[in-house]
Amino acid sequence: MYSVLQDSVDPALLVLDATLVMGCAGIPGLFLKRPGPGQAVAALCTTLAALVGIATALKLLFSGTTASCSLAWNLPFGSCELAIDPLSALFLIPVFLVTAAGSLFAVGYWPAVRNRRSEPGLTFFYGILGASMALVLLARNTLFFMMVWEVMALSAYFLIVTEHEREEVRRAGIIYLLATHCGTALLLLFFSLLAARTGSFLLPATGSLSALTPLAPVMAVAALIGFGAKAGLMPLHFWLPPAHANAPSHVSALMSGVMLKMGIYGILRSASFFYDIPLLWGTLLTIVGLTSALLGIAFALAQRDLKRLLACSSIENIGIITIGTGVALVGAASQSTELVYLGAAGALLHVLNHSLFKPLLFLGSGVIIHATGTRDMNLMGGLGKTMPRIGGLFLVGTVAICGIPPLNGFVSEFLLYLGFFSQIQGDKLIYLMGAAPLLALVGGLAVLTFTKLYSSVFLGTPRSLWSGHRGGELPMGVPMALFALLCLLIGVVPQTALSLVSSAVTALFPRLPLSPLAVEYGAILEKLSLAGVLLLTIVLVITLLWRWRLGREPVTAAPTWGCGYQRGTSRMQYGATSFSELAVSIGNGVLGQRIGRPLLTGLFPERSECSDLPSETLLDRIIAPFLQAVGIAFAFLRRLQNGLMHIYVLYIFATLFILMLWAH
Amino acid sequence: MITLADQLLVLVLLINFIALGTGRLIFAIRAVAVQGVILGILPGMIHSFSWHLVGITVVIIIVKGFVIPHLLGRAVRSAEIKREVEPFLGYVPTLLLGAIFTAFAFGFSGSLPMVPEHQNYMFVPASIATLMTGFLVLTTRRKAIFQVIGYLILENGIFIFGLLLAGAMPVMVEAGALLDLLVGTFVMGIVINQISREFSSLDTSLLTSLKEE
Numbered sequence: 116m117y118s119v120l121q122d123s124v125d126p127a128l129l130v131l132d133a134t135l136v137m138g139c140a141g142i143p144g145l146f147l148k149r150p151g152p153g154q155a156v157a158a159l160c161t162t163l164a165a166l167v168g169i170a171t172a173l174k175l176l177f178s179g180t181t182a183s184c185s186l187a188w189n190l191p192f193g194s195c196e197l198a199i200d201p202l203s204a205l206f207l208i209p210v211f212l213v214t215a216a217g218s219l220f221a222v223g224y225w226p227a228v229r230n231r232r233s234e235p236g237l238t239f240f241y242g243i244l245g246a247s248m249a250l251v252l253l254a255r256n257t258l259f260f261m262m263v264w265e266v267m268a269l270s271a272y273f274l275i276v277t278e279h280e281r282e283e284v285r286r287a288g289i290i291y292l293l294a295t296h297c298g299t300a301l302l303l304l305f306f307s308l309l310a311a312r313t314g315s316f317l318l319p320a321t322g323s324l325s326a327l328t329p330l331a332p333v334m335a336v337a338a339l340i341g342f343g344a345k346a347g348l349m350p351l352h353f354w355l356p357p358a359h360a361n362a363p364s365h366v367s368a369l370m371s372g373v374m375l376k377m378g379i380y381g382i383l384r385s386a387s388f389f390y391d392i393p394l395l396w397g398t399l400l401t402i403v404g405l406t407s408a409l410l411g412i413a414f415a416l417a418q419r420d421l422k423r424l425l426a427c428s429s430i431e432n433i434g435i436i437t438i439g440t441g442v443a444l445v446g447a448a449s450q451s452t453e454l455v456y457l458g459a460a461g462a463l464l465h466v467l468n469h470s471l472f473k474p475l476l477f478l479g480s481g482v483i484i485h486a487t488g489t490r491d492m493n494l495m496g497g498l499g500k501t502m503p504r505i506g507g508l509f510l511v512g513t514v515a516i517c518g519i520p521p522l523n524g525f526v527s528e529f530l531l532y533l534g535f536f537s538q539i540q541g542d543k544l545i546y547l548m549g550a551a552p553l554l555a556l557v558g559g560l561a562v563l564t565f566t567k568l569y570s571s572v573f574l575g576t577p578r579s580l581w582s583g584h585r586g587g588e589l590p591m592g593v594p595m596a597l598f599a600l601l602c603l604l605i606g607v608v609p610q611t612a613l614s615l616v617s618s619a620v621t622a623l624f625p626r627l628p629l630s631p632l633a634v635e636y637g638a639i640l641e642k643l644s645l646a647g648v649l650l651l652t653i654v655l656v657i658t659l660l661w662r663w664r665l666g667r668e669p670v671t672a673a674p675t676w677g678c679g680y681q682r683g684t685s686r687m688q689y690g691a692t693s694f695s696e697l698a699v700s701i702g703n704g705v706l707g708q709r710i711g712r713p714l715l716t717g718l719f720p721e722r723s724e725c726s727d728l729p730s731e732t733l734l735d736r737i738i739a740p741f742l743q744a745v746g747i748a749f750a751f752l753r754r755l756q757n758g759l760m761h762i763y764v765l766y767i768f769a770t771l772f773i774l775m776l777w778a779h
Numbered sequence: 780m781i782t783l784a785d786q787l788l789v790l791v792l793l794i795n796f797i798a799l800g801t802g803r804l805i806f807a808i809r810a811v812a813v814q815g816v817i818l819g820i821l822p823g824m825i826h827s828f829s830w831h832l833v834g835i836t837v838v839i840i841i842v843k844g845f846v847i848p849h850l851l852g853r854a855v856r857s858a859e860i861k862r863e864v865e866p867f868l869g870y871v872p873t874l875l876l877g878a879i880f881t882a883f884a885f886g887f888s889g890s891l892p893m894v895p896e897h898q899n900y901m902f903v904p905a906s907i908a909t910l911m912t913g914f915l916v917l918t919t920r921r922k923a924i925f926q927v928i929g930y931l932i933l934e935n936g937i938f939i940f941g942l943l944l945a946g947a948m949p950v951m952v953e954a955g956a957l958l959d960l961l962v963g964t965f966v967m968g969i970v971i972n973q974i975s976r977e978f979s980s981l982d983t984s985l986l987t988s989l990k991e992e
Contacts, residue, residue, distance in 0.1 A: 760926070761867060761917065761918045761919070761920075761921075762918075764914065764917040764918050765918045767914075768911075768914040768917075768918060771914075775887060
């Protein structure tokens with residue numbers, strides 16, 4: 116009975132309905148006077164919608180089919196087609212999952228009772244952001260795509276400026292708006308060229324265009340910049356750290372875990388239009404990805420603000436995904452099926468993985484900030500003793516993001532390494548081997564970064580007195596536990612995740628015979644799965660043994676031996692800044708970490724301060740001066756807006772008059 | 780019939796010049812009221828009898844001829860001003876511009892591709908000329924009440940254009956347009972009161988102080 120019912124409902128409509136429910140979830144809260152019920156209703160609606168959406172997306176993925184429907188609209192831009200092919204379905208999973216988990220998290224993290232003023236708007240725009248991202252994935256009409264893309268960009272802006280009383284938050288919002296609109300401008304160019312090429316406003320079918328026409332490189336660059344600005348690829352990443360740091364944590368989780376992936380989706384989707392992509396495009400994408408990954412993690416290492424660190428590490432992960440995409444395109448250009456499969460599968464699996472462990476970490480950072488009232492890691496410490504469960508869940512996230520087995524981050528990076536090494540016998544693409552050590556360097560720096568994060572936040576003793584809140588740990592802990600469980604699950608049974616991703620890869624490259632490869636690498640990952648289970652068992656056994664031994668003998672707590680110094684304080688620990696100081700100093704020319712050291716003289720120096728200021732090299736040295744120059748150059752335009760109503764009417768009159776003369 | 784309608788339209792054009800040439804507020808309000816009444820009569824001149832038409836005529840005459848002038852008159856009395864003292868552009872230049880625009884309107888509408896039965900009327904040129912007069916008043920006068928008058932003249936111009944279609948226009952659209960106008964005037968009345976209270980003057984150019992720096 117159930118299956119009959121399920122088969123009779125169009126999956127596209129089902130997803131559309133779920134999206135609608137998610138988008139409207141925040142509306143009741145806008146009209147309720149009493150704080151609380153609106154938020155609960157939103158969380159409930161979003162969760163239910165997500166269950167339906169994820170189930171439908173999974174079904175479509177496993178069956179490898181495409182569902183489509185058409186919206187009735189009266190705009191003169193062709194029909195408004197919506198479709199869910201396996202690629203869209205794969206990206207839909209994180210959209211629904213992270214949105215629902217975040218709305219549940221918000222109940223504990225941003226309780227309506229304590230934030231009466233900001234909560235209704237936050238809940239409303241949160242739902243809108245989730246729904247608009249789902250629609251971006253469904254849209255097959257370029258105009259509709261641009262519309263929902265803008266809704267997504269603007270709702271994210273309103274979420275970022277939730278705490279707009281603070282100057283810093285408003286600045287982050289403006290920088291974000293600037294970046295996203297520059298991207299939109301180029302997307303408009305891209306879609307106009309596309310419409311001129313195909314003669315319709317519908318997105319072209321997979322592999323229907325040639326990439327060798329003279330305008331194709333312009334289109335590629337426009338798409339790369341337009342979608343890359345949203346994804347946070349390296350020269351366009353500057354909006355990412357301030358925006359993620361200043362938004363509420365569940366919003367950062369949604370933006371980092373899902374919204375950045377919309378840029379990746381755009382890049383993949385636009386690449387799929389062309390059937391003969393030249394080698395150069397793939398190489399360029401790989402280089403951009405390598406730069407983003409390496410510099411992103413290096414910037415992350417230099418941060419002392421917990422959420423900025425996580426945001427910079429998002430740049431790194433987006434870089435890794437881009438490397439995979441680039442490798443796949445290189446493979447497609449050089450007829451290497453293996454490279455195509457490994458690159459694309461690695462990239463797509465990393466999309467899925469990053470949308471599990473990054474939200475886990477951002478939600479965890481929310482709990483930490485909730486408890487300590489600060490984002491500065493130099494002031495934290497010892498949280499592992501007061502909140503051991505959150506600490507454990509956070510640890511799962513850090514291990515996963517470093518790409519350490521048996522967690523999911525390892526699997527996708529493993530596929531990428533396999534891709535690089537698959538060219539070891541080839542003669543053309545041997546240079547791809549060079550990417551392997553770079554990726555390894557990225558992994559090593561990631562381990563350093565997250566060791567710094569975990570040790571300075573959870574280990575040691577508290578470095579300052581905190582002004583945070585307690586409570587709400589259950590609704591905050593449950594979504595985190597869900598993400599941690601999924602991270603572990605993908606790590607332990609990677610072959611299932613690979614089969615999910617494989618159908619999306621096939622949808623991207625329908626001309627290539629990829630199914631034998633899917634079977635082959637599925638078998639390899641099965642062996643990996645065995646190793647993972649073994650490793651997990653060993654870890655469990657050791658942990659149990661250790662706890663058993665601890666339980667047998669009495670444990671005494673005593674201060675660390677301070678070499679006989681009697682006045683030790685808790686600030687005398689290795690802090691976040693000191694932990695990474697040496698590593699950062701190597702790359703300080705680019706990173707620009709400014710540590711202000713006091714000059715100590717004499718036997719009894721005066722009281723003095725040491726400061727660590729994060730700097731944004733690109734934003735401060737290039738973009739801000741450039742914009743200042745633009746502002747001066749266009750100052751004359753401000754005179755048009757002179758506040759005189761008569762002059763405004765005159766503008767209308769003049770326009771009308773010119774139009775009449777023109778039509779004449 | 781045709782000549783009578785055209786003569787009334789000439790009257791409308793003359794009233795435009797009165798509105799452009801006078802600085803006395805009450806006089807301008809009355810002129811626009813007369814213009815509204817004439818516009819109310821006009822539909823009856825060109826279309827055959829129907830109750831729908833009677834309804835339009837009555838409502839338009841009541842709203843444009845009596846309700847709106849009454850509202851504006853009250854605003855003038857409560858603000859205690861009588862004249863537009865120093866317009867952005869003097870009366871003589873405005874009148875000259877009005878004449879130029881009226882001539883332009885006739886020239887422009889001569890070249891429009893129109894249905895044969897509309898070609899002999901003066902509706903289109905009168906409509907465009909009135910529209911431009913409205914714009915002129917809006918851009919050259921300083922006092923908020925003159926802004927409302929300009930807005931009314933502008934609306935009258937649009938209305939003349941709509942007359943050509945009165946037979947085909949559903950009641951809802953007309954009712955909507957009229958309600959729009961009424962509410963517009965009402966809101967402007969409130970705004971005028973607020974401006975005069977806040978700035979103790981009705982000079983809209985003082986609104987620049989609301990502009991962000």
